[in-house]
Amino acid sequence: MQKVWKLFMKGFIFCFLLLLGLTVIMPVLLLMSGSLMDTWELKGYLSAVFTDGESFIGWRLIPEFPTFANYGKLLFETPQFFVLFWNSMKLVCGILAGQLFIAVPAAWAFAVYQVKGSRVLFALYVVLMLLPFQVTMLSSYLILNELLLLNTHKAIILPAVFSTFPVFLSYGGFRSIPPQLLEAARIDGAGELTIFLRLGLPLGKSGLLSAVVLGFLEYWNMMEQPMTFLEDKSLWPLSLYLPEITWAQAGHAFSASVITLIPAVFVFVLGQDYLEQGIIYSGLKE
Amino acid sequence: MKSQKMKKLLIGFAVFMVFMLACTLVSKSIYAYSLPMVSTIVPESKYVEHIVETEGIIVAGGEKPVTCLPGLRIDSIQVHVGDRVEEGDVLFRIDMEDLEQLIGEKREEISKVSLNIDTILENQEIAQQKRDLELARAREDYDITARLKDTEVGRAAENYVQAEKDVQENGGDEELRDALQSAAYGEADAKAERDEAVKQAGRRVEDALLPDTAASDLEMARLEMADLQDSLNALQKIKEGEGVAAAPSGGVVTEIFIGVGDRVPDTAVLLISDESLPCQLKVTITKDQKKYISLGDQVSVKLVGKSKELEATIDYLAESKSVPEGFAALINLPENTGVPGVEGIISRSEPGEKYKLCIPPTALYKKDDRYYVYVLKEREGILGEEYYVEEVNVKVLDQNDNWAAIEEGALDQESRIITSSTKEVSKGDVVRWEQ
């Protein structure tokens, strides 16, 4: 009896979770089906949204007249999209590279060297991480203006490179390294730098990579900084392209969304394990 | 196994990036290729000159008709429209046989009329005799009547006298009085009757004295006779001239109204130009051209065949009856210049004003009531600097075939006006600029 009940529970839980999962995925499915519809079909479904009538939005998961026209137009006839795409790539890669050089050593410092006051400094770092962009928006703008960085990509890359979020995540990864290992290496005569490079990095890889993955997802999406600091539309990242598309070009918007999704999905899938591990390490005992 | 999956994914990602790169290049070229290419000019400062040039033909200053006796048949026409003839030249010949026939007919008619006249005269004689007779009779009647009636009156008077006597003698006898009365009446009656009868007879005499009704028949016949005689004379004359019609004066035949075999009408047979009047050059001016040319303006005239141009003025300008929306103008040529039928060109150029902004009319577009041009402008797009098309409404101050003058304000001397494009453009389009 118990066994049957257990099985039933298991099954129930499974179904429940699956259903939940579907609801979670639904938006993506909507996007993908929408991107394959041509203008007329979309108009038919979405027109309810524009007219102030009583009818409802309609949809079909499998479009009646599937077409790749939206993708064709997007990929082959809109160079603007690609300018923005490579802008995004440039920004994100630049930021992530910089973060690796800046944040990782800092995380190492916090993890390995317990110095008086490092607690307070760490707390400061956490606060800085939590501060919404809007709080320092103005001052950042002015500083960047002084440094003549406004309206260039550096205005976005530089402040983000010094973000404390990756410090937080990498810290978790480094924390998991047994201090005895490090001690042993020291005794063996290894210099601190060597320890960092040869021991710290490989062992704390998961923390680093989780910082990279989450960072990618974060910066691939960023909106506030480019909007405020970049004036030239030719410098904008992809995340600002989508809000510019109107409902009338819904098919275009959907296909652009799907394409924008793809790199994020790639990174996500590639780094999922590291992501998990990193998250875990950041959660374990400090 | 995990690393296999990882590898696969990494390769997939790399493929995706390469694909993106490829699409970047492809889309750039397709996009650039699909953009229309335009070329532009800047407005220039020009004089907008208006030249009115139009062809015309010389017409005769005046015309003279050449007539002939109507009814004659044309045997041959020796001239054509446009031929120049001198005084005395043969214009056309009358059919002689026909003429003979006509003469014969005329003669017959004359004899008919003559007979008619004779008859009328005879009738007149008879009528006169009749009248005389009637007069004599009427007179006779009168006399008789007068005498008879007088007698009756006398009788009636005697009656009365008698009756009076009776009354006087017999005193108021009613019968007698009645008789007296009736005798009085009788006398009165008799007198009235006599007057009446006399009057009537007198009238009859008067009637008989009246002349006959106007003898207009005779006059008419006589006139007819005279007419016929004239015609006959004319025909005879033509016969003498062997049926030749000659030009009364020198000139150019401008119009021929009949053909061979036709009978000469009442109107002119043909028209010859009147050389005493100077020729005129007749041109048709369109409504647009009329703006720049008016009555009295000086134009230069170039006639075919003459090398030198001459100056003349527009002497006549009015709406053309033959060409809708057109105007007919006549230019008097100096004496002895030009032969009708010859072509000539008149031209007049009006320099107009100097305008700061002139563009070729091909760059000007019109919609409904407004004019507009396409101007090339720059802006910052995502792909960098891009050129786009803006529609600008303009006001046209003046225009000829080569230039259109635009009012300042909407454009200036640096505006780049689009004059040609590889594809149709409309406002807002992104384009490439051919420099």
Add this chain to the structure above:
Amino acid sequence: MPLSKSLPFIWRNNRESIMLKRKRKFFCLFMLPSFLGIAIFVLLPFMDVVKRSFTTAITGQFNGVKNYQTIFHNQAFRLAVGNTLKFTLVCIPLLVFIGFVIALFLSRIKSREMMKSIYLFPLAMPTATIVIVWKMIFYRQGFLNMILTKMGEWTHLWSEVHIDYLGSSAAFWVLVGSYIWKNTGYTVILWLAGLMGIPSELLEAARVDGAGRWQRIRYIVLPNLKGSLYTIVILSFLNSFKIYREAYLTTGAYPDKSIYLLQHLFNNWFTNLEFDKMAAAAVCTGGFLMAVILVLQALWDKNEI
């Protein structure tokens, strides 16, 4: 044999202080790039912000604490602070709880991997993309209303549903939903990791001892998850600020009252060049956050020990 033990006492102390010095040196060395950058790009601006909080917006005259007084009396500020706090206090517990429950369920299932991927997916989706979908669902004529109407038709309980979710106070719950949708995966992973981290022997021992499921959860599982809780709370807190993006993209700069957040306020002050108020509010926010973090840290440290 470690060198320190073989040396006489005073030398040992020296050694320790040398070690300390060394530690400090390397600490600073490794920290330097990061700290320098932060100093330039974060602290320096913040100093400027602090300065501004005491001056007027355009002219820059010294203003004393007037700015602070102004903002505390400013209705928009109070609304924004209220909303933000409300949002945080609603979302974080909700998310923590939901994540925990799902993690519990997941810990019993074998096919965890796929599930995890599914739940983590929302994290990967770009915000602008999600916004389009939310619009489609939550518009007056959107999917949600359509489904509700259909349900109403079936059950004859209600007629057409035409709630304008985004334009009314329901927008708050829309945002909460969006937040939970996005961050559940994250939370679940963390909880799962925490759960996996509990030594199974402890659980076994407890079961053998006769403790029921709930008792096991209460007395063994929960206490061991305190570390995870700390991280989860911090990260959820962080992500709760990020919800501004979705709000801005769906409803613009002046949304319905119920979702007017701090960031909306700052954004609007910025576009209206009201820098004095911005600065004062920024200082307050920063100070408040600092206090919260220190408190959390202290709490957590206490539990540690």
